[in-house]
Amino acid sequence: MKNLFTLLFGLLLAVPVFAQDDMTIPLIEVEGFAERKVAPDEAVFSIHLEEKAMKVTDATEVLNAKTKKLAQALEKAKIKDYKLVADNYSVNLNRIYRNGYARDSGYVASQNLRITTNSKNVDMQKIVEAIQNSGDMSFNLNFQVSEIAQKSLENELLTEALKNAESRAELIAETLNIKSIRVHRVSLSASQPVYKMEMMNARADAAPAPLISPDDQSLQKRVMVKYTY
DSSP: OHHHHHHHHHHHHHHHHHHHHHHHSOEEEEEEEEEEEEOOOEEEEEEEEEEEESSHHHHHHHHHHHHHHHHHHHHHTTOOSEEEEEEEEEEEEEEEEETTEEEEEEEEEEEEEEEEEETTOTTHHHHHHHHHTTSSOOEEEEEEOOHHHHHHHHHHHHHHHHHHHHHHHHHHHHHTTOOOOEEEEEEEOOOOOOOOEEEEEEOTTSOOOOOOOOOOEEEEEEEEEEEEO
16 A cells, blocks of 8 residues: 555656656657548447336336347347347336426336447348337437457557658658657547447337448547657
8 A cells, every 4th residue: 555655646746747847858749640431330220228117027027028029020030140239227216206396106127229230231121120020119220330440440540640740740840940859758649439420210110211321430540749859
C-alpha cells in the first residue's frame, strides 16, 4: 500500500513537471489524421422485448417464450450465417405515478436481442420474416463495420496518421527555416467510433424489408505529436 501511494504521489508530481518541460522546450505540435471509407460488413437487427405482469415469474416466462419463439423461427427458416444474442436482461418494479403519488403494480421484465449477420446475406429477408412471425416485435436494422475489420485496419491507420503528422511538422519546419526536428512526445487520441446508419425501424406487422445497399462508413485515427528543434 505504501509503495502504491508513493507511485501515485510521484505521478502527481510528474504532471506539472511535464507541463513545465513543454513550456521551456521549443516545440512544434501537430495532429496526424488518417481516414478510411469502409463498406459495412455486418447487419444487426436490434429487438427490445418488454413484458409486464404481477409476478416476476409470469413476466420472465412470457419474455423467455418470445425469445424461444424467435429462435425457433430463425432455425425453421434455415437462415445461414447468423448469430442470435440476448443481453441486458432486467426485472424492475412497475411503478406508476398518478396525481403526485407512486404505486407499484407488478413487475416489468425486459431484454434486448441482437441478430447479427453478414451485410450481404441473401437470407436477410428471411430474418425479417422470422421476426414478423414471432409476435409483437419491433426492430431496428443497422449496418456497421465489424470489430474484426476495424482491428485489421488499426495498424495501417496508425501508420498513416503518424506519417501525416510528420509531413505537417516538416512543412512547418521548412517554412520557418528550422534545420532539424525530432520527436519529443506522441499521444494517441481515442479512435473515432464507426458511424452506424439506422436503415429501418419497423414493427412485426410492417411491410417486408426492401433491398438495401448501405453506404460506406468512416474509420478514423488521430495522433498528437510534439517535435522539438
